[in-house]
Structure formats: structure tokens, C-alpha cells
Amino acid sequence: MRKIPAELCVKCKGSKYLCGLQYCPIIERFRSFVGVLQRIDVTEKKVDGSSPPSVLVGERGYPKVRLMFNVPPNVFGDEAKNYENPSGWWGRQTLYDIIRYRSGLLSAVKTHEITDPWSLYEKEISISAISEKPVRYDVSLLSTPDVRLKFDGIVMPRGPSAPAQEIKINDNSSPSKKLEKLIFDDMRASEATINAYLNGEDVYKLTSAMSLGLLGLKKNRKLVPTRWAITSVDSIIGSYLLSKVKENTRWVDSVEVYHASYLGNYFHVLLYPSNYHSSWIEIWYPFSLWSYETTIVELNENYWGNYDFMDGGYMAARLAVLEKMNRDKIQSGFIIIREITKEYYAPVGNWHIRETVRKAMENRIAKFDNLSDAIRFVQGRLKDQKVDLFSTNVISTAIKQRKIEDFFK
Template sequence: MRKIPAELCVRCKGNKHLCGLSSCPIVERFRTIVNITLKVSAKESIDGSTPPSVVVGESSYPRVSLLFNVPPGVSGEDAREYENPKDWWGKRSIYEILNLRSSMISNVLKTKVDDVWKLYEREISLTTVSENPVLSMSKVNGEIKPSLKFDGYLMPRGPSINSADIKVIENPKLSRLMEKMIFDDVKASEGVIELYKNNHDLYKIINALSMGLLGRKKSRKLVPTRWAITAVDSVVGKDLLSKVREYDSINEVEVYFQQYLGNIFHVILYPSSYRVAWIEIWHPLSLWSNELVISELSENYWGVYDFMDGGYMAARLAVLESLENRKRSAGVIIVREITKDYFAPLGNWHIRETVRRAMQNKIATLDSLSKGIEFVESRLSKGVNLKSLKSVNGILTQRAIDSFLDYQGKH
């Protein structure tokens, strides 16, 4: 979470809003977690429909924790809203998302990563790719752990309790293609691409990969959800890029914009073969920093990038989707500003969804990349000289060389 000085909290006590937030995140989370803890603390089992929602942990690999998430006492379509990133966008605030996530119990089941078919036979894995929420019952033991866990990749997770057994009460509803992919003996990457091309929800594809429902049958294993998210973005992005590289370039410089949950995105497309600069500007008092911090990442024409970054892979996918839809190639600069209003990490889903919507919102067309960069600079909340950044300067320098060589070739 954003670091707020302890002495400020002591003076505020959740009432004076000295940190500048509209309400105290500590009080809000505590209230929600206490309510849900009291609701289930005296029970030996927890009933409810999973939205669906599941997390495969990565610690203690190859014996991992499977977190089966359920809002207690909530069933049917009402449960869907507890994990619904595509429909959350633009409608739910950070507080509302935190409250929804805090209201789910993570039923923790210890399992081996190669127990894929055991989970399949019990239909636990099938619930995670169901088209509808699925009612379940979890026999629990031990005490509930009233905490809210945050992660830069995953959605926040609420209180947890050890589960002795999870029983699926309703039949999961799968698409025909998903059922086919589960039984097909093909590479996991082929299954991911086939589902994506047939308009399957990306988040269900992530669940399918994470729960070991895709891939060669003899080698299927559970995949930690954090890894599965980036893997799906990467696999789909690689397939899209193989097509985008073959298209003609756009003819003008285009600027796109969108913002949500304290994150502001500008995307510049410019006439060029494919290459990308990803720039993150972390405002003072934003999530991870008390001062202005700028990070950069570059990707070349062949899809080779400086380092793996889950947020970048999510944004990259959204831009490649747009280029593929237009049947055009382009050079790309993505600028993400993270303001102090983004006070709690919600996972990288909002990056993917916000950039998707940014690519539907063109705000300017200009006749040079330099003007496009200056235009975006003028709109940034913090004064940042984009041209001074290594990734952007490299693009401008390369374009100058290309133009010179092109001129020499014509004379």
C-alpha cells in the first residue's frame, strides 16, 4: 500500500483525512474484514458460489496452496461481481473493489502441482473456467486469518482459512471449445491461442492454464497464477506480433488516452516498424514511492524486451490487439502515470483493460513524432521531459538516422 506516515495516522484516527484520501483505507478494510470474519467464524463449513475465483500460490513449490475464493452466503449471479474485471472497469472505485475482495473467503487447500486430474475429477478446476458462478461447500478447520493481501499482479485477497475438503454442489458450465481443449493433447500455448481466437474470456484462459487444464496430458501441472497471467499475455501477444510485423505502417502520429483508478495512460503510435518504449512515472506518495520515480523498458522489432514486466505485458497485449484489428503496424510509446490516488495494488488487470479502452479513444493526430511527444508532455501531471529518457531518445535518434539514410538513397 501507499506509505502514509504513522504519526499522521495517529493524529488522524481515521476521521480527519490528513493523508488526503476521501476515507481511511485502514478503517474501511478493517470494517469489511471484521464483518465477514464474524459471519463465518462459528461455522464448520462455508457455503457460497465462486465467481469463479481461484489463485494457485507459488511458495513451497511443488506443493502449493490452492486458494478457492467464495463470498459466504452469496450464490448464483450475485457472486459474479466479486471477480469481474471487464465489467468493473469505469464503474467500481478502489474502495468498492477492496470491499468486494475483502468479502470473499480464501479456502486454502494444500495440493501437489501434478494433482491436476484429481482436481478435475472433483470438478474443482472446472469451476474456475465455468461460464457461470458455481455453488460449493468447504469444510474448514483452524482459525480464520483476518487479513487482506495485496499483489502487483493478482487481485487483492481477503481473509483465509484452511480447508479440509471442497465440494462442488452445482455443475460447472463450460463452453464446448473449453471442454475440447481440456481433452485435446496439444501444447498449452496452442490451447491458449485457440481459445483466445474464439473470443474466450482472457481471465478464464488464465484460470485454465493455472489449473493445468491445457497442455500435453502427461505433463500437465498446476501453474502459479502469477506466472499464468504473464504467460497468457506473452503467448497471445507473441501470436499477434507475428501478424502485426507483416502489416503496413500507419501514416500519421496518433495519440490515445485513458485513465482509471489513479492510473493515467497515454499511447503514442507513430509511422515505423514495430518497436515499443514503456515508461512508468510514479508520483510522490504513490503506491511504491515517496518521490518521483521513472522506470523504462524497451522492446525491439523482434519482440525482445529488456526484462519481464507483468504490467508491460498486459499493456502491450492491448496495443497489439488494436493494431491487429486495424491490420496496421506502428512504433509505440506507452506512458503510464501512477498517482497518489492509486493507494492499493489491485493486480494488473486494470492496466490491460484501461489500455484497451485507451486504444478506442484517440485524442490527437500530429505530423511528427517530436510533436506527439511534446503534446503528451504537456498533459502529464508531473513535469517530465520524455525526450531526455533513454528509451525515447533512442527512438528519436534511430528515426533521424533512418531518415538520413533514406535521403541519401534517393540522391
């Protein structure tokens, strides 16, 4: 969570709001835990509820990993969708709402070998994870839940957890016909992912399918930790879209600026006339997650798709911009500038980056004749004017870079 100084919490005790928030996240988290535990039969250690669906594959212990079946106790039917609904949350739910939903899930945990996805399929466990509608689980626990909220910078947070003795599925799962067909097809995972995406499947269902070993050549299928699957799906689809974007001979005819914000994250995206080249700038402000002082992170990707380092947030944002370029049949360079403020006090996963940049690409706010003017415009909109965009390597390089046609003027 947000790194609030301990001495501030001691002085405040959740009543004076000295941290600047309108409520105490520590108290609200505890209240959520209590709410979850009140809905659990602690005597028989049983949980009944409809999963959104939500099944996660952990990394610890790899190649023997933990499967986490997330269930809101005594919540059934369509109401359970609210507990994991990235595209439906955007612009409607606050950070507090999302944490409340996520901490209202109980994770029933089972261990499983990554090389055996088939037994999960036979029990319809993995199929339930890609269902179009919530699936009712009947869970028997081995012990009372560990009441800690688990946060992750890539995967969505989850609530209390406990080892599961038995998990029964009491509903018929309903995956899309296209995705169900691909489960039986013997094709590479990347090919299956692109095929499903082009047929309208969203990236969240594809991540679940990838994570639970439902895609790929049958002899090679295995479970994939959810963190890895999220970035893998973004990368696979992004690489496909990039290949299509490079076929476009039309460039944007000016520098276009797009913008959207959500959950204390503010995004500006600049498209400029050029062959494909992308840049990513993250500005972490004091008391935002992971940082006590203003910190800037930069990343470049060249025409051939080589980038400085792997970053899940960048891959999610890149996908959204490539979707826009592919729709418009254009090729361009682009710069994504992300500002993270203290409003973003708890990590809720990369989904909000993907969805916010998608929204940004529907909201052009300005056009300019040159990149320098566009940067100055964005500079004037930053939350902290002490940050100098022109001093970053990404932007100074983009502005100084000369094109071939410049030599013929």
C-alpha cells in the same frame, strides 16, 4: 497499500483524513473483515457461497503449492460475479469498491502437488474455476480465518483465509464448449491458448485454465502459480499477435496519440510510423504505491521481440496495443506512458492495466506529423511538469533514430 507515514495515522486516527483520502482505508478494511466474519459460522467453521468463480494457485512451497478457493460467504448466484469481474468493473467500480469486493471473499486454502492436476479435474474443482457462471461451494474450515487482506501487484487482492478441511461443489460447472473441448485435446499449451483466444475466450478464463493445468500436452500438464500464468497468457497471445502484425506492410501515416485513465492510472499510447518497436515508461509519483518520490522506469522491446526485462504490467499493456494493430492491419512503433498517482493507493492486479489500455486504443485524442510534436503534446498533459519525457532514454532514442528511407531524401 499506499505508504502513508505512521505518524500521520497516529495523529489522524481515521477521523481527520490528513492523508488526503476521503475515507480511512485501514478502518474500511477492518469493517470488511468484520462483515466477512459475521457471515461465517465460526462454531462449525463452515462457509457456504457462490464463487465468482475464483481459484488461485500460490507460489509458496513450490512444487507443493496452495490452492485458494475464494468464496463470498452467503452470497449466491449472479450476485457473486461482482466479486471478480475485471472487464465488468472497468469504469464502473472505484478502487474502494474493488477492495470491498475482494476483501469480502474468504479464501479456503488446500495444498496440492503441481504434478497432479488430474485429481482436481476428477473432482470438478478445476472445471469450476473456468465456469461461465458462479459455482456454489460448501466449505468446512480447519480453523477460524486469518483476518488479513492480501495485496499483490499482479494478482487481485483477496480477503481473510483459513485452511480448508473439505470443499464440496454444489453446482454444475459450465465452461464454454470451446474451452471444454481443449481440455481433452492433446496439444501444446501455447497452441491451445491461441486457439481459445481466437475463438473468443477471454484472457481471464485462459489464465485460470493455464493455472490449474487444464491446457497443454497431457503428459506435461501441471499446476502453474497464478502470477506466472497471468503473464504467460499475455506473452503467448502477444507473441502470436506480433507475428501477425509483422506481416502487415502498411504503417500508420502519422503519429497517433491515444488516452484513457482509471483507478489513478493515466495512460498515453503513441503509435508512430515504423517497423515494430515498442517502449514502456512508468512514472510513479510521490505517495503512489511503492514510491516516496517520483520514479521513472523504462523498458524497450525490439523488432524481434527481445525486451530489456520481464514486466507483467508491460506485457498486459502490450497485448492491448497489439490487439488494436492486428485489428487495423497495421504495423508501427509505439510508446506507452503510464502515470501512477497517489489515487492508486492499493494494488489490485494487472487486469486494470490491460483493460485501461484497451479502452485507450478506442480513444484517439490527437494526430501529429512527427514524434517530437506528439511527445510535447503528452508532456503538457502530465500530472507533474517537472518530469521531462525528452530526457528519458526511450524517447530520446526514438526521436533520434533514423530510418533507411531518410538516407534517400
